[in-house]
Amino acid sequence: MAPPVRSVLPVVLLGCGGVGRHLLRHIVSCRPLHANQGVAIRVVGVADSSSLLVADLHSNGLDDALLTDLCAAKSAGSPLSSLLSRVSGQCQIFNNPEARTKVIDTASVLGKTTGLVLVDCSATYDTVGMLKDAVDCGCCVVLANKKPLTCTYEDFEKLVSNFRRIRFESTVGAGLPVIASVSRILSSGDPISRIVGSLSGTLGYVMSELEDGKRFSEVVKAAKSLGYTEPDPRDDLSGMDVARKALILARLLGQQISMEDINVESLYPRELGPDAMSTKDFLESGLVQLDKSIEERVKAASLKGNVLRYVCKIEGKGCQVGLQELPKNSALGRLRGSDNVVEIYSRCYESAPLVIQGAGAGNDTTAAGVLADIVDLQDLFHKTD
Numbered sequence: 001m002a003p004p005v006r007s008v009l010p011v012v013l014l015g016c017g018g019v020g021r022h023l024l025r026h027i028v029s030c031r032p033l034h035a036n037q038g039v040a041i042r043v044v045g046v047a048d049s050s051s052l053l054v055a056d057l058h059s060n061g062l063d064d065a066l067l068t069d070l071c072a073a074k075s076a077g078s079p080l081s082s083l084l085s086r087v088s089g090q091c092q093i094f095n096n097p098e099a100r101t102k103v104i105d106t107a108s109v110l111g112k113t114t115g116l117v118l119v120d121c122s123a124t125y126d127t128v129g130m131l132k133d134a135v136d137c138g139c140c141v142v143l144a145n146k147k148p149l150t151c152t153y154e155d156f157e158k159l160v161s162n163f164r165r166i167r168f169e170s171t172v173g174a175g176l177p178v179i180a181s182v183s184r185i186l187s188s189g190d191p192i193s194r195i196v197g198s199l200s201g202t203l204g205y206v207m208s209e210l211e212d213g214k215r216f217s218e219v220v221k222a223a224k225s226l227g228y229t230e231p232d233p234r235d236d237l238s239g240m241d242v243a244r245k246a247l248i249l250a251r252l253l254g255q256q257i258s259m260e261d262i263n264v265e266s267l268y269p270r271e272l273g274p275d276a277m278s279t280k281d282f283l284e285s286g287l288v289q290l291d292k293s294i295e296e297r298v299k300a301a302s303l304k305g306n307v308l309r310y311v312c313k314i315e316g317k318g319c320q321v322g323l324q325e326l327p328k329n330s331a332l333g334r335l336r337g338s339d340n341v342v343e344i345y346s347r348c349y350e351s352a353p354l355v356i357q358g359a360g361a362g363n364d365t366t367a368a369g370v371l372a373d374i375v376d377l378q379d380l381f382h383k384t385d
């Protein structure tokens with residue numbers, strides 16, 4: 001017999017793309033496991049870019065059959081609003097801008113009663129306001145989306161102001177325990193002097209596939225279909241996605257810096273950027289224009305026994321991210337596929353760094369990281385009766 005439920009965690013999910021849908025599926029499939037741990041996750045609402053589907057706040061949330069249908073509808077490319085005929089009297093659909101207001105109302109009501117975990121699996125800056133309001137209402141926040149933590153330093157400070165109520169493990173290294181390790185080292189009073197790593201699943205995959213003689217344009221498209229890239233793969237190829245991860249880590253180390261303070265090397269010129277062409281055009285006709293120059297760089301490195309890796313370095317007061325030639329048999333050079341590696345140097349890990357390595361991208365592993373973050377908040381949702 002399952003033990004009594006000790007913690008009920010109401011969740012509102014922002015974003016039901018690749019990661020968000022995997023999260024909902026993991027929540028449904030892990031019900032028996034969580035029940036054995038005395039934990040229940042109640043999905044109260046799910047939002048996409050235009051609508052919010054929200055349950056009656058006195059109910060048990062959206063039921064698993066509806067969540068499954070919702071995932072199927074979104075996978076097929078339909079908006080959440082297409083579920084209108086499917087929803088019962090127990091839930092409602094709000095379209096923007098009412099959807100945003102409803103998220104904040106929900107945070108306000110549940111923040112005062114049961115508590116709420118607002119989970120951001122979108123890829124936009126637009127959620128920052130809702131997240132800050134949720135923090136003000138005493139709610140917990142879990143992020144896969146890096147953008148809210150990488151806008152202004154004031155926003156970052158606000159979001160992490162109650163560190164017990166926020167989790168953002170999946171923003172760096174997908175499911176890898178990078179943030180947890182950095183936080184543990186810091187809270188033990190062991191100063192971190194340097195973090196070096198390969199922090200892009202996409203660029204790691206692309207670089208290792210290029211070594212096998214594949215074409216850059218083909219490999220980038222494969223990375224997108226494997227769920228490694230950002231919605232616009234130029235976010236990865238510009239180095240901005242890695243720079244965001246570097247900024248989150250640097251801010252965690254106490255550096256009060258912004259994106260403008262990070263040196264970022266882009267793999268494509270301005271003429272192929274978002275201001276010049278759509279994502280679709282970039283994938284169809286922009287990418288191939290990069291094949292030759294990247295192939296030449298890979299060959300030049302290979303002649304010296306080296307490989308290319310997109311490296312992130314955080315030390316002292318600065319961060320830099322860019323492409324480097326590294327020996328094939330170095331820790332970063334040996335990386336294959338979407339694996340990330342992160343080396344953390346501190347007083348305790350001075351000559352031999354703490355090394356964290358493993359899958360650094362993908363919807364499944366990222367959603368698993370988000371779910372672990374939600375479950376990690378369970379003690380804040382203990383029933384007191």
Ligand SMILES: NC(=O)C1=CN([C@@H]2O[C@H](COP(=O)(O)OP(=O)(O)OC[C@H]3O[C@@H](n4cnc5c(N)ncnc54)[C@H](OP(=O)(O)O)[C@@H]3O)[C@@H](O)[C@H]2O)C=CC1
Nearest residue numbers: 015016017018019048049121122123144145231361362366
């Ligand atoms: N994939 C990976 O390996 C990893 C991803 N991440 C992060 O996870 C996040 C999600 O990635 P992914 O699932 O691939 O992205 P997708 O583009 O597949 O999904 C994004 C979702 O966000 C929704 N959305 C957009 N704007 C809003 C808004 N204002 N409010 C609510 N929802 C909104 C979109 O709606 P609509 O469906 O209507 O377009 C879509 O459902 C990103 O921030 C990414 O950086 C982090 C680590 C690893």
Ligand SMILES: N[C@@H](CC=O)C(=O)O
Nearest residue numbers: 200201202228229230
């Ligand atoms: N696009 C990112 C996904 C994880 O953050 C990557 O490739 O690493």
